Every structure is written in C-alpha cells, then in structure tokens.
Amino acid sequence: xxxxxxxxxxxxxxxxxxxxxxxxxxxxxxxxxxxxxxxxxxxxxxxxxxxxxxxxxxxxxxxxxxxxxxxxxxxxxxxxxxxxxxxxxxxxxxxxxxxxxxxxxxxxxxxxxxxxxxxxxxxxxxxxxxxxxxxxxxxxxxxxxxxxxxxxxxxxxxxxxxxxxxxxxxxxxxxxxxxxxxxxxxxxxxxxxxxxxxxxxxxxxxxxxxxxxxxxxxxxxxxxxxxxxxxxxxxxxxxxxxxxxxxxxxxxxxxxxxxxxxxxxxxxxxxxxxxxxxxxxxxxxxxxxxxxxxxxxxxxxxxxxxxxxxxxxxxxxxxxxxxxxxxxxxxxxxxxxxxxxxxxxxxxxxxxxxxxxxxxxxxxxxxxxxxxxxxxxxxxxxxxxxxxxxxxxxxxxxxxxxxxxxxxxxxxxxxxxxxxxxxxxxxxxxxxxxxxxxxxxxxxxxxxxxxxxxxxxxxxxxxxxxxxxxxxxxxxxxxxxxxxxxxxxxxxxxxxxxxxxxxxxxxxxxxxxxxxxxxxxxxxxxxxxxxxxxxxxxxxxxxxxxxxxxxxxxxxxxxxxxxxxxxxxxxxxxxxxxxxxxxxxxxxxxxxxxxxxxxxxxxxxxxxxxxxxxxxxxxxxxxxxxxxxxxxxxxxxxxxxxxxxxxxxxxxxxxxxxxxxxxxxxxxxxxxxxxxxxxxxxxxxxx
Numbered sequence: 270x271x272x273x274x275x276x277x278x279x280x281x282x283x284x285x286x287x288x289x290x291x292x293x294x295x296x297x298x299x300x301x302x303x304x305x306x307x308x309x310x311x312x313x314x315x316x317x318x319x320x321x322x323x324x325x326x327x328x329x330x331x332x333x334x335x336x337x338x339x340x341x342x343x344x345x346x347x348x349x350x351x352x353x354x355x356x357x358x359x360x361x362x363x364x365x366x367x368x369x370x371x372x373x374x375x376x377x378x379x380x381x382x383x384x385x386x387x388x389x390x391x392x393x394x395x396x397x398x399x400x401x402x403x404x405x406x407x408x409x410x411x412x413x414x415x416x417x418x419x420x421x422x423x424x425x426x427x428x429x430x431x432x433x434x435x436x437x438x439x440x441x442x443x444x445x446x447x448x449x450x451x452x453x454x455x456x457x458x459x460x461x462x463x464x465x466x467x468x469x470x471x472x473x474x475x476x477x478x479x480x481x482x483x484x485x486x487x488x489x490x491x492x493x494x495x496x497x498x499x500x501x502x503x504x505x506x507x508x509x510x511x512x513x514x515x516x517x518x519x520x521x522x523x524x525x526x527x528x529x530x531x532x533x534x535x536x537x538x539x540x541x542x543x544x545x546x547x548x549x550x551x552x553x554x555x556x557x558x559x560x561x562x563x564x565x566x567x568x569x570x571x572x573x574x575x576x577x578x579x580x581x582x583x584x585x586x587x588x589x590x591x592x593x594x595x596x597x598x599x600x601x602x603x604x605x606x607x608x609x610x611x612x613x614x615x616x617x618x619x620x621x622x623x624x625x626x627x628x629x630x631x632x633x634x635x636x637x638x639x640x641x642x643x644x645x646x647x648x649x650x651x652x653x654x655x656x657x658x659x660x661x662x663x664x665x666x667x668x669x670x671x672x673x674x675x676x677x678x679x680x681x682x683x684x685x686x687x688x689x690x691x692x693x694x695x696x697x698x699x700x701x702x703x704x705x706x707x708x709x710x711x712x713x714x715x716x717x718x719x720x721x722x723x724x725x726x727x728x729x730x731x732x733x734x735x736x737x738x739x740x741x742x743x744x745x746x747x748x749x750x751x752x753x754x755x756x757x758x759x760x761x762x763x764x765x766x767x768x769x770x771x772x773x774x775x776x777x778x779x780x781x782x783x784x785x786x787x788x789x790x791x792x793x794x795x796x797x798x799x800x801x802x803x804x805x806x807x808x809x810x811x812x813x814x815x816x817x818x819x820x821x822x823x824x825x826x827x828x829x830x831x832x833x834x835x836x837x838x839x840x841x842x843x844x845x846x847x848x849x850x851x852x853x854x855x856x857x858x859x860x861x862x863x864x865x866x867x868x869x870x871x872x873x874x875x876x877x878x879x880x881x882x883x884x885x886x887x888x889x890x891x892x893x894x895x896x897x898x899x900x901x902x903x904x905x906x907x908x909x910x911x912x913x914x915x916x917x918x919x920x921x922x923x924x925x926x927x928x929x930x931x932x933x934x935x936x937x938x939x940x941x942x943x944x945x946x947x948x949x950x951x952x953x954x955x956x
C-alpha cells in the first residue's frame with residue numbers, strides 16, 4: 270500500500286468525467302467496510318438497463334452525454350473510499366463484464382477494485398465482486414430482449430457491433446460527477462457518519478417518478494417551457510384525479526418565466542438522458558415555483574376517493590394511444606397489455622425505445638389522452654366518501670351500472686375495463702383519429718374538453734351491452750376485446766342481440782365453478798336495483814306472471830304456485846329502504862347447501878343441479894359461512910333480518926318463505942325464470 274498516500278483530502282473537490290477516465294491516474298476505488306452490501310434488485314437494475322438502452326437508441330451517434338449522477342468519496346491520495354454510488358458503479362461493472370464476455374475483444378478493468386465489507390477484506394485493495402448472479406442475469410435478460418426486439422439475433426455481426434457499441438458508449442458517454450468531501454482523520458468514525466447522512470436523506474423514488482424521468486427524455490433539454498409544463502402536469506396528476514371538480518388538467522397555477530434566475534425548471538442542468546441520480550437519489554430537486562403552486566393545495570382536505578389511481582390512469586392512456594396509433598397505421602406492430610399496475614416501466618418501452626415512436630409528439634399525445642381519462646373519471650367515475658364509503662353521485666341508472674362494475678372488481682384500482690371502454694368513447698368524441706391528437710404543447714393547451722352530456726345516452730347502452738358481453742364470456746377482459754367490442758357496437762340493435770343470446774343458451778350453462786363469474790350475479794343485481802328503485806318492481810312483476818303462465822308440467826306446479834303467490838308487499842318494502850344499495854360482495858351463496866351429507870352419493874344429480882344459476886346469490890364472506898348449513902326456512906328468516914342483503918338473496922328469502930320445500934330439481938326452472946328476466950328487461954332512458 271506504500272504507493273497510496275494515507276493523508277485525507279483537506280478540501281472539497283468536484284470533477285465531471287466519463288467512466289473511462291475514472292481510473293486515469295491509477296486511482297483505486299474501494300467500498301469501505303462500514304458500507305452496506307450491494308443490494309440492487311430487479312426494479313433498479315432493469316430501470317438502469319432500460320435507461321441506458323433508451324439513450325443508446327437515440328444518442329449512440331451524436332454528441333449527447335448521459336449522467337450517472339454524483340459519486341461521493343473520501344480520498345487518501347489515489348485511494349478513494351466510496352460513500353455514495355456503490356450500487357450504480359457495481360451494476361456498471363457487471364454490465365461491462367457481461368459485454369466483455371460477449372465480445373471477447375477486451376478485458377474489463379473493474380471500476381470498483383475492492384469491497385472491504387466482505388469477510389476478511391478490511392484492508393484489501395483488490396477483491397472479487399460480491400455474488401451478483403441475480404443482477405447479472407437481469408442484465409443479460411435486458412440485453413437479450415433488446416437484441417430480439419431489434420432483430421440483431423438474426424445477424425451475428427450486428428449483434429457483436431451492438432455489444433461493442435454499447436461498451437464504447439458506457440465508457441465514453443456515461444459521465445459521473447466525482448465529489449470528494451474533506452473529512453478529518455482525527456474525528457472518530459467521521460466517514461461512517463457521513464455515509465449515514467448521505468444515505469438517509471429521504472425516501473426513494475417511486476415507479477411513477479422513474480417513469481416521469483424516462484418520459485422527460487423525449488423533450489429536448491433546450492425546450493424549457495415544454496419541460497416545465499410536463500413537470501407541472503405530472504406533479505399535479507394525483508391532485509387532479511382526487512379533486513374531481515377540476516375535470517381534467519388545469520394550468521391556471523402554472524407559472525413559467527423564461528429566464529435562468531426564475532425558471533420553473535429543475536434547478537440542476539437539463540440533460541437529454543435522464544440521470545440515474547434522479548432514480549437512485551432520495552428525491553427530485555423541486556423548483557421553488559412548483560413548491561409555491563402546490564403549497565396552498567396540499568393542505569386541502571380530500572373528502573372522496575376516486576375509482577382509480579394515477580398508475581392506472583397512465584396504463585389506460587397508454588393502451589388508448591397504442592390503439593389510436595395502430596388504427597392510423599395498421600402495419601404497426603405494438604404489443605397490448607392487460608390492465609394492471611405491474612411492470613409499469615416495460616409498458617412504456619414502445620414509446621421510449623422504438624426508433625419510430627420515441628418522440629416528443631407522442632409524449633404530448635399521451636398526456637392529452639391522460640387528460641381525457643381524468644375527465645372521464647371525474648364525470649363518470651364512482652367516487653366514494655372517505656368518511657362513510659357512500660357514493661358521491663346521484664343514484665341514477667347510469668351511475669349505478671358503473672358502480673356495479675366497480676363493485677364487481679372489489680373497488681380495486683386495477684383491471685377497470687369498463688373505464689377503458691368509457692374513456693375510448695370520450696376520446697373518440699374529441700379525437701376520432703390518431704392525427705387529431707395534440708402533438709405539441711400549444712395544441713395540448715387548446716385541446717377541447719369532452720362534452721359528456723352528449724355522450725351519456727349512447728355510452729349507457731354501450732355499457733349495458735358490455736355487461737351482457739362480460740356475462741356471456743365469464744370475463745371479457747383484455748384491451749383487444751374492449752376495442753373490438755366498441756368498434757363493432759351498434760346502439761340501435763346491440764342490446765336486443767345480446768339479450769337473445771343470454772336467453773337462448775348462455776344462462777343455462779351458468780354453473781358454480783363452470784361458465785359463471787360473479788359479474789353474472791352483479792349484473793342481475795343491477796337490473797333488480799334499477800327495477801326496484803326506478804320502476805317499483807314493475808318489470809319483475811310482469812316477468813313473474815308471464816313466466817308462471819308457461820309452467821304447465823305437473824313437476825313444476827309448486828314453483829308456479831310460489832311465483833303467483835310471491836309476497837310482493839314484503840319484497841317491495843325491503844328494496845324500498847335506503848340501506849339497500851350495491852356494494853362489494855365477497856362470496857357466492859348457494860341457497861340450497863351444496864355439501865349436505867345425505868347428498869354425497871349424488872345418485873340423482875342433485876348436487877349438480879344445486880350449482881345452477883337459480884340457486885346462487887351474492888353474499889359477504891362472513892355471513893356466507895354462517896348460512897351455509899341452514900335449511901331453507903331458517904335461512905329465509907335470517908336474510909329478511911339483514912340490513913343490506915343482495916337483491917337476489919332477498920328475492921330467494923321471500924320466495925322460499927312460501928316455498929319451504931324448494932329442492933335441487935327446482936333450480937333449473939328458477940334459472941330459466943332469471944333468463945327470461947334478463948332477456949326481457951327494458952332499460953331506462955338515460956340522458
């Protein structure tokens with residue numbers, strides 16, 4: 270160790286350099302023994318790889334540089350102990366090591382020479398890399414995916430050229446800001462204390478923050494106004510979603526002054542490639558004006574919760590943008606994703622890594638669609654009160670149908686295909702084609718608001734038909750299905766077509782565990798609610814009398830008598846109560862128990878019949894377990910005492926209060942009754 274000075278640096282020093290110069294003067298970089306081990310996981314490694322590959326795609330042949338952020342060190346002559354930056358440098362070491370193995374044209378000299386926290390390596394100048402098999406495999410996977418997406422695997426020369434080009438880019442264009450801080454050798458444990466201060470400044474960035482930083486690379490760093498507006502809109506997404514009265518983007522509080530001293534940009538220099546400093550540091554440097562814009566609004570109490578969060582707003586907007594692009598360019602091949610909050614970064618790779626699609630114009634198109642989705646949620650989303658969970662909207666036919674979809678999804682933010690469908694129609698009304706979408710800052714600011722009043726009648730019919738479609742398919746999820754359904758929708762005939770298919774074949778196959786989803790019961794719940802609340806059960810009464818008249822066979826005489834003698838007074842009195850509302854139900858109730866001991870042999874198919882739709886209803890999980898063994902007569906009494914039973918469960922309780930001998934052989938007849946109700950239902954006009 271004699272060639273390395275042991276005297277500590279006595280002054281602050283900062284130098285910006287490419288990675289290839291990091292060891293230009295025979296410096297050695299070591300990780301001190303008090304450092305935490307290398308622990309980057311899938312999110313961080315994949316994010317860095319995506320970001321580097323984004324930069325490689327756009328800037329491998331120009332003069333742009335990429336910032337890896339700040340590396341904080343303490344120096345003793347030519348020996349540098351890294352206090353902040355280990356995770357980034359180790360990951361780059363792994364990447365360069367993999368690239369060296371792929372090309373066999375160079376031997377990588379490690380950036381980090383020693384990891385002194387390894388057992389017995391307290392004073393070593395050279396050590397092996399810590400075991401990093403998971404991270405190494407993630408790097409290899411990212412490289413392989415990039416090669417496959419760009420078709421390099423078909424050409425060995427192109428593949429090797431890519432590896433060599435990426436290695437050269439990392440060495441020459443990836444810059445670090447090496448900061449050496451003066452520490453005193455006389456102060457006990459000053460280095461470890463400084464390490465703790467550096468690494469405990471705040472919370473890590475979220476996946477949304479990382480996505481923001483990646484999307485920001487699509488805007489040229491010289492376009493300060495555009496970058497300022499994007500920052501403003503992104504920062505306010507959550508607020509716009511929660512405060513539904515804003516009905517989409519509002520830029521009233523956006524302040525921009527085009528001068529260096531008072532700019533609404535980030536305080537640090539703007540760069541093309543998003544810095545990993547922004548990803549791994551504790552937070553973005555928030556500009557003064559943005560803080561002022563948010564200051565008065567952050568303290569406002571939020572009284573309602575929206576049906577969706579920002580991640581899923583972006584997910585829906587992303588799928589809509591891809592579909593609009595494909596419609597305008599049929600030869601475009603872009604993969605669609607199911608609606609989920611998983612793999613957020615990879616969902617946007619098509620716009621960030623594609624040579625054809627990575628552009629500022631597509632970023633403004635994306636944000637314009639985000640604006641439409643925000644408006645759709647504000648106008649048609651079932652916001653709920655945080656205090657008591659009640660719905661913050663009028664209980665009309667349209668709002669209750671939307672609520673039914675949301676309740677069937679357990680009020681979760683993800684998987685809102687009904688919202689994708691509504692947003693599709695809203696977007697189509699203001700931008701029917703891809704070229705109608707705003708492709709600049711100016712056009713975004715002048716993009717018209719959606720006139721939801723003009724759309725409501727048509728969209729209600731569309732949503733009704735989608736309800737039948739989901740009921741028929743069991744789960745008609747998937748973005749492609751939504752878009753195909755919306756494109757082929759005919760509001761004049763579609764409902765009748767859907768109803769005929771339900772009545773003819775579909776409902777007969779609805780059995781517990783086969784061909785049935787809970788949505789089938791939610792949809793029936795919605796019809797019963799609409800009928801009871803808006804029409805005094807008139808349609809249910811009419812269906813009951815008409816269907817009873819068709820029951821002529823002796824074996825269904827008791828069913829016929831029970832329908833004709835249905836206790837309408839009790840039923841109407843209960844459904845007329847304010848407490849009866851559509852809520853999440855956690856389980857499917859078998860009115861006739863499906864596991865009775867004497868039926869285990871199932872010689873006459875009784876158990877199979879008990880799985881039929883006529884024997885099923887929605888119920889909360891706790892009540893379901895308490896009811897499962899009860900006989901019909903006792904179960905009716907319990908349900909009639911509940912404050913808010915599901916409506917079909919209530920119907921079964923009233924029906925069986927005068928038909929205590931209801932058996933499995935009667936289920937098919939009741940199933941057919943509900944099929945008739947579903948097929949004959951006349952939906953109210955919605956305006």
